[in-house]
Amino acid sequence: MSEYITRAIVLGFEGKKEHDKVFDLYTESFGRIRVQSPGGRKILSKLSPHLDTADFATVKIIEKNNLTLADSFREEKITEKNGNAVFFARMLRVLSLVKRLSPEGLPDGGLWHFLGDARRRGEIDFRALLGHLGYGVENASCEECGSRRVTAFSEASQEFFCDACCLKLPGNNVLYL
Numbered sequence: 001m002s003e004y005i006t007r008a009i010v011l012g013f014e015g016k017k018e019h020d021k022v023f024d025l026y027t028e029s030f031g032r033i034r035v036q037s038p039g040g041r042k043i044l045s046k047l048s049p050h051l052d053t054a055d056f057a058t059v060k061i062i063e064k065n066n067l068t069l070a071d072s073f074r075e076e077k078i079t080e081k082n083g084n085a086v087f088f089a090r091m092l093r094v095l096s097l098v099k100r101l102s103p104e105g106l107p108d109g110g111l112w113h114f115l116g117d118a119r120r121r122g123e124i125d126f127r128a129l130l131g132h133l134g135y136g137v138e139n140a141s142c143e144e145c146g147s148r149r150v151t152a153f154s155e156a157s158q159e160f161f162c163d164a165c166c167l168k169l170p171g172n173n174v175l176y177l
């Protein structure tokens, strides 16, 4: 059994009961990982706030047969209150992309700092994010027509599109750059 402490941002979670959840985290030390927060034993400290999507926290993780969240200390909660609705919505897109496109268990200091910077500045540059995830916009061209003026990225197919061609795509998974 090994124990680790690392900083993390919560990408999302599954499960409804407070002590029976599976969290997707992007961590400073290990990159993207999935950790169990198991039922039965209430191992989370009473002082720990309940972790939610987009929270930044320091977490203690125990590795035995799988990874278990043993404790957490929330550093900052990003919410849609206080006029932050647009930033919060953009942050949720960031977290969804990181969850889908970052390799599991591979730390990336550049991506970690990008996330911290976005939080501090309250601004998100999707082009820079895609670069960190291995989808550089500079050399991209439209998947349909070959134009170099790409303005959209499909999260579903992981392809770039220009203004005209992205109009033909189903809108819900398209990221406008």
Ligand SMILES: [Zn+2]
Binding pocket: 142, 143, 144, 145, 146, 147, 161, 162, 163, 164, 165, 166
């Ligand atoms: Zn095009």
